[in-house]
Amino acid sequence: MPMFKGVGSEDPDQFWFMIKAVWEVKGVTNDNIKKAMLVSTLQDRMLIWYIKHSNGNLNAGIAGIQTVLNKEFSRPK
Numbered sequence: 001m002p003m004f005k006g007v008g009s010e011d012p013d014q015f016w017f018m019i020k021a022v023w024e025v026k027g028v029t030n031d032n033i034k035k036a037m038l039v040s041t042l043q044d045r046m047l048i049w050y051i052k053h054s055n056g057n058l059n060a061g062i063a064g065i066q067t068v069l070n071k072e073f074s075r076p077k
Contacts, residue, residue, distance in 0.1 A: 001037065006046030014072045016066055034062050046073070 002018040004010060005071055019038060042050050045068075053068060054060065060068075 001041045003041050003043055004046050005042075005044040006049060006073050007044060010073070011075075012070045016070075031062055035065070038062070038065070049073075 001022055002015055003013045014032070019041065022028075023034055023037070028037065039050065049069075049072060052067075053065075
C-alpha cells in the first residue's frame with residue numbers, strides 16, 4: 001500500500017490513483033474496508049489531520065474524505 005505523510009512534494013492525486021488501483025486489484029468494494037485500508041497508509045502530518053477531521057465525522061465516505069484531503073494537501077498549480 002502507498003503511504004502518505006502530507007509533507008514535502010507528495011501529491012494527493014497520485015496517492016489516490018495508487019490506492020484506488022490497489023483496491024481494484026484486490027477486489028475491494030466495501031467502503032468500510034477501503035476506509036480501514038486508507039487509514040493504515042496515513043502517517044505523520046496526514047494522520048494527525050485525519051484524526052482531527054474524523055472526530056465527529058466518522059461516517060464520512062471515501063469520496064468525502066478524498067475531497068477534503070485534496071483540498072487540504074494539494075499544492076497550488
